[in-house]
Amino acid sequence: xxxxxxxGATGSIGCQTLEVAARFPDKIRVVGLSAGSNISLVAxxxxxxxxxNVVLKDEKTAEEFRRFGFLDVEVLLGIDGLCRLASLxxxxxxxxGLVGSLGLRPSLAALEAGKRLCLANKEALVMGGQLVLAAKxxxxxxxxxxxxxxxxxxQCLLAGxxxxxxxxxxxxxxxxxxxxxxxxxxxxxxxxxLKHPTWTMGKKITIDSATLFNKALEVIExxxxxxxxxxxxxxVVHPQSIVHSLVEFADGSTMAQxxxxxxxxxxxxxxSYPERWESPYGTFGxxxxxxxxxxxxxxxxxxxxKMAYRALQMGGTAPAVLAAADExxxxxxxxxxxxxxxxxxxxxEALEAHQPIExxxxxDIEGTERWARxxxxxxxxxxx
Amino acid sequence: xxxxxxxGATGSIGCQTLEVAARFPDKIRVVGLSAGSNISLVAxxxxxxxxxNVVLKDEKTAEEFRRFGFLDVEVLLGIDGLCRLASLxxxxxxxxGLVGSLGLRPSLAALEAGKRLCLANKEALVMGGQLVLAAKxxxxxxxxxxxxxxxxxxQCLLAGxxxxxxxxxxxxxxxxxxxxxxxxxxxxxxxxxLKHPTWTMGKKITIDSATLFNKALEVIExxxxxxxxxxxxxxVVHPQSIVHSLVEFADGSTMAQxxxxxxxxxxxxxxSYPERWESPYGTFGxxxxxxxxxxxxxxxxxxxxKMAYRALQMGGTAPAVLAAADExxxxxxxxxxxxxxxxxxxxxEALEAHQPIExxxxxDIEGTERWARxxxxxxxxxxx
Numbered sequence: 058x059x060x061x062x063x064x065g066a067t068g069s070i071g072c073q074t075l076e077v078a079a080r081f082p083d084k085i086r087v088v089g090l091s092a093g094s095n096i097s098l099v100a101x102x103x104x105x106x107x108x109x110n111v112v113l114k115d116e117k118t119a120e121e122f123r124r125f126g127f128l129d130v131e132v133l134l135g136i137d138g139l140c141r142l143a144s145l146x147x148x149x150x151x152x153x154g155l156v157g158s159l160g161l162r163p164s165l166a167a168l169e170a171g172k173r174l175c176l177a178n179k180e181a182l183v184m185g186g187q188l189v190l191a192a193k194x195x196x197x198x199x200x201x202x203x204x205x206x207x208x209x210x211x212q213c214l215l216a217g218x219x220x221x222x223x224x225x226x227x228x229x230x231x232x233x234x235x236x237x238x239x240x241x242x243x244x245x246x247x248x249x250x251l252k253h254p255t256w257t258m259g260k261k262i263t264i265d266s267a268t269l270f271n272k273a274l275e276v277i278e279x280x281x282x283x284x285x286x287x288x289x290x291x292x293v294v295h296p297q298s299i300v301h302s303l304v305e306f307a308d309g310s311t312m313a314q315x316x317x318x319x320x321x322x323x324x325x326x327x328x329s330y331p332e333r334w335e336s337p338y339g340t341f342g343x344x345x346x347x348x349x350x351x352x353x354x355x356x357x358x359x360x361x362x363k364m365a366y367r368a369l370q371m372g373g374t375a376p377a378v379l380a381a382a383d384e385x386x387x388x389x390x391x392x393x394x395x396x397x398x399x400x401x402x403x404x405x406e407a408l409e410a411h412q413p414i415e416x417x418x419x420x421d422i423e424g425t426e427r428w429a430r431x432x433x434x435x436x437x438x439x440x441x
Numbered sequence: 442x443x444x445x446x447x448x449g450a451t452g453s454i455g456c457q458t459l460e461v462a463a464r465f466p467d468k469i470r471v472v473g474l475s476a477g478s479n480i481s482l483v484a485x486x487x488x489x490x491x492x493x494n495v496v497l498k499d500e501k502t503a504e505e506f507r508r509f510g511f512l513d514v515e516v517l518l519g520i521d522g523l524c525r526l527a528s529l530x531x532x533x534x535x536x537x538g539l540v541g542s543l544g545l546r547p548s549l550a551a552l553e554a555g556k557r558l559c560l561a562n563k564e565a566l567v568m569g570g571q572l573v574l575a576a577k578x579x580x581x582x583x584x585x586x587x588x589x590x591x592x593x594x595x596q597c598l599l600a601g602x603x604x605x606x607x608x609x610x611x612x613x614x615x616x617x618x619x620x621x622x623x624x625x626x627x628x629x630x631x632x633x634x635l636k637h638p639t640w641t642m643g644k645k646i647t648i649d650s651a652t653l654f655n656k657a658l659e660v661i662e663x664x665x666x667x668x669x670x671x672x673x674x675x676x677v678v679h680p681q682s683i684v685h686s687l688v689e690f691a692d693g694s695t696m697a698q699x700x701x702x703x704x705x706x707x708x709x710x711x712x713s714y715p716e717r718w719e720s721p722y723g724t725f726g727x728x729x730x731x732x733x734x735x736x737x738x739x740x741x742x743x744x745x746x747k748m749a750y751r752a753l754q755m756g757g758t759a760p761a762v763l764a765a766a767d768e769x770x771x772x773x774x775x776x777x778x779x780x781x782x783x784x785x786x787x788x789x790e791a792l793e794a795h796q797p798i799e800x801x802x803x804x805d806i807e808g809t810e811r812w813a814r815x816x817x818x819x820x821x822x823x824x825x
Contacts, residue, residue, distance in 0.1 A: 212600045212601075212694065212696060213696070215599050215600040215601075216596045216597065216599040216698075217596075217717050221716060221718075222717075223719075224726075226726065228727075291726070293726070293727045295727070300727075303727060305725070305726065307717045307718060307719040307720065308706055308709055308710055308713065308717045308719070308720045308722075309700055309703070309706050309720050309722040309723065309725060310596065310698060310699075310700050310706055310710060311699040311727075312596060312600070312696065312697070312699075313684075313696070313697045314600075314695070314696055315687070315696075315697055316693055316694050316695055317693065322692055322693050322694055323694075325692055326692055332605060333606075333690040333691045333692045333694070334691060334692055335607075335691040335692070336691065338692075338693040339693065341689070342608075342610065342675070342677070342689065343610055343677045343679070343687060343695075344677065344737060346733075347734070348732050348734045349732070349733040349734070350732045350733070351726075351730055353728060
């Protein structure tokens with residue numbers, strides 16, 4: 058029986074995790090939830106799973122939550138609450154579905170406490186890769202990725218061990234602008250960018266799929282997760298989103314993981330690993346694949362992925378700048394304060410303006426994050 | 442250091458095994474060879490690898506071999522020699538590249554003696570599946586398939602354990618007649634049938650690829666190798682021969698193994714497993730895949746695969762009839778004594794005429810083989 062804490066329970070990953078949990082009441086027990094502002098939903102989830110530990114944003118939302126009348130639920134607040142929930146003694150597994158840099162400290166807490174961390178939050182590894190690996194080692198925690206690409210690599214690597222890896226290929230759908238002329242893309246509206254061709258996800262990650270900054274972050278994640286050099290990580294466009302990623306081994310053999318674009322599959326796998334549990338997500342044989350094809354990435358049109366390699370080359374806090382600057386720029390884009398093309402420009406400028414700190418502490422990373430946000434907002438103010 | 446015996450050293454698999462061995466002199470030492478009639482080649486191989494144990498067909502070929510002047514080479518003869526070579530105390534690994542039913546007894550000998558059996562010979566498992574599994578268990582031998590499809594399944598299964606398997610898909614190129622009208626195929630000449638679109642192999646297996654009897658035999662092999670029910674094994678046409686097979690797990694996740702159609706890769710893997718050794722068989726990223734697609738098999742045009750399921754349903758010696766009848770019919774076809782279409786007819790008739798023996802001994806299987814051959818040749822004589 059896995060005893061699971063779900064961080065970000067009311068988000069897309071959180072809700073799907075609870076859907077999986079509901080399907081396997083004999084294998085999964087939900088012991089903790091965290092939520093931001095969707096109080097009625099987290100109240101419903103708390104009731105459904107009989108959860109006793111809930112973390113909310115602040116006293117105001119906690120008050121709202123208490124109105125649903127949970128007498129035996131312990132409510133904790135904010136980032137400290139998240140870290141305490143992530144290291145809860147009743148839990149052995151933490152699903153981190155938090156959005157953005159908020160995901161770092163709870164990830165460290167979970168690994169330090171020896172939990173299995175099922176990680177959907179990209180920023181934890183991108184911003185704090187070295188810290189995450191150190192916490193995992195210290196606490197003997199386990200790290201299983203949920204991101205479909207990294208889940209695919211994780212599964213492929215089981216067929217060969219990491220020593221025999223030649224290179225890995227992260228697949229990218231190419232997002233909604235794959236076939237748009239570059240000029241039109243640069244001035245695309247959020248409503249266009251939010252139309253992802255194959256996946257249904259949260260807003261921030263959907264915009265990241267349109268800019269391919271999601272792939273940039275994934276390159277950095279793959280580097281830390283699997284101990285790969287930047288040269289071993291390639292990005293390839295695969296418009297069908299069926300092949301979730303590939304590993305080429307030293308002997309010329311390539312392993313691929315395939316499946317319908319449905320996050321419940323990697324979520325369930327992160328919980329069931331090394332077992333596989335029967336799931337009802339449809340029978341999906343090769344005949345349903347259609348034609349699978351792979352195209353080179355247009356790095357000139359999508360300069361985001363090259364920035365990942367640049368950030369890895371700069372090292373230290375540079376990947377944190379990439380993640381924070383992107384998060385900030387996406388927010389401004391969704392508020393229609395900047396154009397689609399300015400996301401690339403602003404993130405690139407922030408990265409180049411940054412002086413990386415070599416072996417950063419959590420505080421250094423959070424400082425870097427603030428610096429990157431301030432850099433971006435200053436630039437936008439100046440240009441207004 | 443693997444100490445390797447190569448059975449069928451002068452055949453296609455044998456030569457490629459020795460090519461791999463030559464590339465890894467620090468990892469592989471060849472300690473035994475067997476050959477049929479190509480004496481000058483086996484003499485050259487014996488010299489190149491400094492081999493001390495050689496098995497030849499009969500006294501006549503042995504005499505021819507001795508003329509090359511090997512004073513310190515022990516020469517054994519025939520099937521007894523093959524079995525002694527397969528259990529040679531200096532060896533820990535046996536590559537079985539024998540053609541046809543000759544492969545069964547040496548396979549049993551290798552597994553009984555606790556060797557790693559790298560199996561390219563299909564007939565051993567098809568004809569004597571139960572015996573092979575029993576010998577493996579008794580002798581604590583190890584069985585690693587070389588067939589590209591089964592090597593693919595073997596690798597895919599590492600990502601999930603056999604308990605979580607929903608079904609497997611054996612891919613078939615479809616052979617040279619995939620796009621021929623059925624009528625033309627039924628009267629196709631050997632010269633057409635020997636033109637395989639993607640693989641370069643021996644004659645018998647190339648004809649089997651044209652009839653899809655190779656896929657029929659592979660269904661039976663997969664059943665025994667991986668403990669799969671016939672219902673869990675599907676055949677799918679994949680004209681590019683890039684995806685060598687796929688495994689669908691219970692959770693909806695599918696693993697595939699891909700690579701260029703080059704037998705040296707699965708041969709090397711069978712020797713290196715669980716390691717992966719750097720090999721020079723070309724860099725082959727997703728961009729080289731082109732379009733990958735999968736089509737249903739036309740069971741009406743190619744009735745061979747259905748016969749495999751029928752043979753498994755009949756059980757006992759029925760799969761041996763399928764293999765032996767096919768081997769015999771292919772021989773007659775290559776001698777242009779029967780038409781391409783008659784291969785299907787004759788094998789089907791032999792299968793239906795057979796009374797299976799339930800838990801056969803080696804002698805039962807060999808008796809069945811003789812019966813099937815006699816059945817086929819009698820039919821052909823009658824019809825002449």
